Amino acid sequence: MSxxxxxxxxxxxxxxxxxxxxxxxxxxxxxxxxxLIGSKVDDVAKSLSEVPLVKKVLHIDHEIYExxxxxxxxxxxxxHADKYSHIICSANTFGKNLMPRVAALLDISxxxxxxxxxxxxxxxxxxxxxxxxxxxxxxDERKCVTIRPxxxxxxxxxxxxxxxxxxxxxxxxxxxxxxxxxxxxxxRPELGTARIVISGGRGLQSGENFKLITDVADKLNAAxxxxxxxxxxxxxxxxxxxxxxxxxVVPDLYIAVGISGAIQHLAGMKESKVxxxxxxxxxAPIFSVADYGLEADLFEALPQFxxxxxxxxxxxx
Amino acid sequence: xxxxxxxxxxxxxxxxxxxxxxxxGVVTDNVKMSTNPPDDNAIEEAVKIKESGKATEIIAVTVxxxxxxxxxxxxxxxxxxxxxxVKVDGTIEPLAVSKILKKIVEKENPDLVFMxxxxxxxxxxQTGQMLAAHLNWPQATFAxxxxxxxxxxxxxxxxxxxxxxxxxxxxxxxxxxxxxxxPRYASLPNIMKAKKKPIEQINASDLGVDTNPRIEHIKIxxxxxxxxxIKVASVEELVQKLKNEAKVI
Numbered sequence: 001m002s003x004x005x006x007x008x009x010x011x012x013x014x015x016x017x018x019x020x021x022x023x024x025x026x027x028x029x030x031x032x033x034x035x036l037i038g039s040k041v042d043d044v045a046k047s048l049s050e051v052p053l054v055k056k057v058l059h060i061d062h063e064i065y066e067x068x069x070x071x072x073x074x075x076x077x078x079x080h081a082d083k084y085s086h087i088i089c090s091a092n093t094f095g096k097n098l099m100p101r102v103a104a105l106l107d108i109s110x111x112x113x114x115x116x117x118x119x120x121x122x123x124x125x126x127x128x129x130x131x132x133x134x135x136x137x138x139x140d141e142r143k144c145v146t147i148r149p150x151x152x153x154x155x156x157x158x159x160x161x162x163x164x165x166x167x168x169x170x171x172x173x174x175x176x177x178x179x180x181x182x183x184x185x186x187x188r189p190e191l192g193t194a195r196i197v198i199s200g201g202r203g204l205q206s207g208e209n210f211k212l213i214t215d216v217a218d219k220l221n222a223a224x225x226x227x228x229x230x231x232x233x234x235x236x237x238x239x240x241x242x243x244x245x246x247x248x249v250v251p252d253l254y255i256a257v258g259i260s261g262a263i264q265h266l267a268g269m270k271e272s273k274v275x276x277x278x279x280x281x282x283x284a285p286i287f288s289v290a291d292y293g294l295e296a297d298l299f300e301a302l303p304q305f306x307x308x309x310x311x312x313x314x315x316x317x
Numbered sequence: 318x319x320x321x322x323x324x325x326x327x328x329x330x331x332x333x334x335x336x337x338x339x340x341x342g343v344v345t346d347n348v349k350m351s352t353n354p355p356d357d358n359a360i361e362e363a364v365k366i367k368e369s370g371k372a373t374e375i376i377a378v379t380v381x382x383x384x385x386x387x388x389x390x391x392x393x394x395x396x397x398x399x400x401x402x403v404k405v406d407g408t409i410e411p412l413a414v415s416k417i418l419k420k421i422v423e424k425e426n427p428d429l430v431f432m433x434x435x436x437x438x439x440x441x442x443q444t445g446q447m448l449a450a451h452l453n454w455p456q457a458t459f460a461x462x463x464x465x466x467x468x469x470x471x472x473x474x475x476x477x478x479x480x481x482x483x484x485x486x487x488x489x490x491x492x493x494x495x496x497x498x499x500p501r502y503a504s505l506p507n508i509m510k511a512k513k514k515p516i517e518q519i520n521a522s523d524l525g526v527d528t529n530p531r532i533e534h535i536k537i538x539x540x541x542x543x544x545x546x547i548k549v550a551s552v553e554e555l556v557q558k559l560k561n562e563a564k565v566i
Contacts, residue, residue: 069483070446070456070458071455071456074450092477093458093459093474093475093476093477094476094477096442096458096459097446097456097458097459098446099443099446100411100442100443100444100445100446100447100450101446101447101449101450101456102450103412103443103447104412104415104446104447104448104450104451105450105451107412108412108531109410109411109412109413109530109531109532110411110412110441110443111532112440112441112442112443113440113442122535126440126540127343127438127439127440127537128328128334128343128437128438128440129437129440130540131333131334131540132334132336132343132537132538132539132540133537133538133539133540134534134536134537135534135535135536135537135538136532136533136534136535137532137533137535138531138532138533139531139532139533140531140532173455174486175454175455175485175486175489176455176456176457176483176484176485176486177483177484177485178481178483179471179482179483179484180481180482181476181478181479181480181481181482182479182480182481183478183479184478184479192477196565196566220566228495231496232495232496237479237480238461238475238479238480238496239475239476239477239478239479244437244440245355245434245435245494245495247477252565253559253563253565253566263330263331263333264330264437270543273565274559274563274565275543275546276555276559282548287546287548289543289546290546291543291544291546291547291563292546292547292548292549292555292558292559292563293546293547293548293549294548294549294551294552294555295548296552301552304552305552305555305556308552308553308555308556309556309566312556312560312566
């Protein structure tokens, strides 16, 4: 039996995490089909068909899928689910919203947020904010699995030529209506996939002071993250939150500034390759995960940091 | 309008968990337990809606062992009117919880069901969506703002890209984000009053729901430890280390 991956996209292009989920799905079974549900998404279907790991693209195109509504997606997925051993998608807000609805209707106990495929029925997943790893075996005949995207490499996007099969839409729900999405456009790299992330916490003391973070981010071509405390205090908007209930990031370099390092924040960043902590409290728990800790007042350290980076002048966009 | 709020008892969010030596699970004996944090937001939102005159009754429900009742009692102390405790021992997965909650919904006929978006122990993030599926109700997950209208809700959801607003007709399920509101503390008089509020006890086995786990926990282990880092004395040293040692800039 093949596996079915649900693609995330914005009707123009595939979202990057879908490529990480494709890698994970192909480790479960190489006969990987991707289900694309959208409106006027011929281009997206084509780009998915060029992903070498993808064996077939199922393409449902209808205006009712212009905006992503879990109820509508679920109805479409259920029409085809019985042909597959696994239904898979990424464990970001897209997949977290969608997969349990599908799993419940298939009477499958979902395996959420896996970080490793051990075998087609056994997976590794973090629990308790990543403070424990659980090896779990699903005894359901078929599985619903969500993938932690940052734990798998992104799949190659060129060289493949999978068949694209157009299939019919399902019924539309009357009970849920999309109103709008406030998407903050930015030229910076996306938080989830950036090579460098610099995050600010309560130590920044105000939204204006986040400029100190922004300046360094511009220099390093880094994404900007934040602790929950900084988001709660209104210093910065929610899509920047890193942590157990925010985003999980695994950059090459994570710089935590004015962040004390609550368990819930560490859950979102402690797998980063190199971690830097800048905090004036030498006892702050963030230092316990930092490769390089600098005990200093961030209001002095950040401008100096920028100055030193300017001296290097080797940063490439 | 009647609101059902589901709450879960978990290891307190401030506790550094310990893993049992035999790898069979996490130590819970003599560990501080409390209500799953976003479930507190769910209760708070229901109480606010009732205070605004738009809801008439709030029922708090939990599914779990004997002591899980404490979370219902806490919900009663901050404003829920009555409680339901569905008793079940041992591990219970979100799929089974959602089937139990469906039975409770059929019995109580609420217009809204609220709960936290995710439990901080198993981090599954499933129950609300699964309940919505079983009931064929609309779902509004990860809510950071709820506007209650006559026969619908307008819900702002926290999504990866920012904020999204949807409208769902009632009855509906809402799963709550931590930023939805600031949960209140129970006052001492209200804690006393809550002791007199009724909690109905139901055995899960009487509801005809199969609660046997479908997922086997083969092993629970510590995540790999990070190598101990160093403290640097100055910004100059930090930048030199990042460039020459870690080679990340």
